[in-house]
Amino acid sequence: MRTLEIGRSGVICSTLGLGCMGMSEFYGETDDEESLRTLARALELGVTHYDTSNVYGRGANERLVGKFLRGQRDKVTVASKFGVVRDPDGPLGSVYDRELDNSPKYMRQCCEESLARLGTDTIDLYYVHRADPTIAIEETVGALARLRDEGKIRAIGLSEVDAATLRRAANETQIDALQSEYSLWTRDVEAEVLPTCRELGITFVAYSPLGRGFLTGQITKADDLADDDFRLTSPRFQGENFDRNFALVDHVRELAAARNCTAGQIAIAWLLHQGDDILPIPGTKRIRYLEENVGAIGVTLTKDDLDQIDAILPPGGAAGDRYDKSFKGNPEATR
Incomplete structure (x- = not known):
């Protein structure tokens, strides 16, 4: 496992992180004990960067990560976020019960609450989860x-x-990090955002590097997902878009089989081959998927492999938008 510095912050972590969101919400049933075992196994495998947010499970995810941190805080880096306000009475699993607030007052309140839930004195990397268009970004980061x-x-x-x-x-x-969705089926950041990060010395943190699980090839139909799985609200998981995207992933599976690895490992390895300044944070709550994801570090792709992958899933190759247009904070609405 290689390491990298997050921007110019002096914060050092593994080159592959762990997204913890799904341990507490959005991806079907949760099991804290299973998640704690997965977090512990990740550290054994050399994963030292853990990504959470104050809104995942309405604080439950930070409490879960905080429980894991006890006795080993100095071994890991923790990233959390603020800026999204959720309806406290809304149903868990919904991505639509939200507003945005980047005000310095709310930021400080969220930071103090996150520190308490995580059981730590400092958060290694603190994000603006979504930029609030009513507040100048200069005011927001100045308060940060x-x-x-x-x-x-x-x-x-x-x-x-x-x-x-x-x-x-x-x-x-x-600014030390920019986190956005980046994977074989979400490559729009390659046009302007990623080059800007590199110009400014900002680490790019890639969330959903497995295309919300689609790039693993294990989701073969929408019925494979629980009724309350938020992915069912994404146009990419619906109707003809699903079928077209699955056909693309099938080609990635064929490529993976020829190299004795999985489609998910190809997807993560492809990201790691895009540069040493990219930190993928695949999320999982199960050890077997964690171990598979970490195994991607050992997958070497040749130029011919990369060219073939690029031909299968070029920028804009996925069918459908990432989010329903009614989703507040939809990043596609600002690009």
Whole structure:
């Protein structure tokens, strides 16, 4: 397992992280004990970066990660987020019960609450989960810089912002990470966002590197998902889009079989081959999938492999939008 520095923050972590969201919400039934075993196994395998948020399970995910951190806080880096406000009475699993608030007052409240749930004195990487269009990004990151000066956070990150917004933020203070969806079927960041990150020395954190599980090839029909799985609201998992996307993934599975690995490992390995400044954070709550994901580190892709993959899933190759257009904070609406 290689390591990298997150931006210029001095925060060092493994080059492959673990997304913890699905351990507490959105992807079917949850099991905290199973998730804790998965978190522990990840550390055994050299994964030292854990990604959570105050809204995952309405705080339950941070409490879960905090339980894992006890006695080994110095071995890992923890990333969390603020900026999304959820209806406290809304159903778990819904991605639509949300508003945005990037105000300094709300930011400080969220940070203090996250520190308490995580059981730590500092958050290694703190993101603006979604940018609030009613508040200037300069005001938001300026307030984050004050939290950093106080030692409550170590590095500042943004999530799902465009290149222009990222530049404005970086002109105000040091930004160390940009987290956005990036995978074989979501490559729009390659046009402007990723080059801007590299110009500014900002680490790119790739969430959903497995296309929300679709790129593993294990989801063969929408009926494979639980009725309350939020992926069913995504146009990519619906109707003809599903069928077209599955046909593309089938080609990736054929490529993987020829190399004695899985389609999911190909997808993660492809991301790792895009540059040493990219930190994929595949999420899982099960050890067997975790071990498969970590195994992608040992998959070497040749130039011919990369060219073949690019031909199968070029930028814009996936059918359908990532989110339903009614989703608040939809990043596709700002690009």
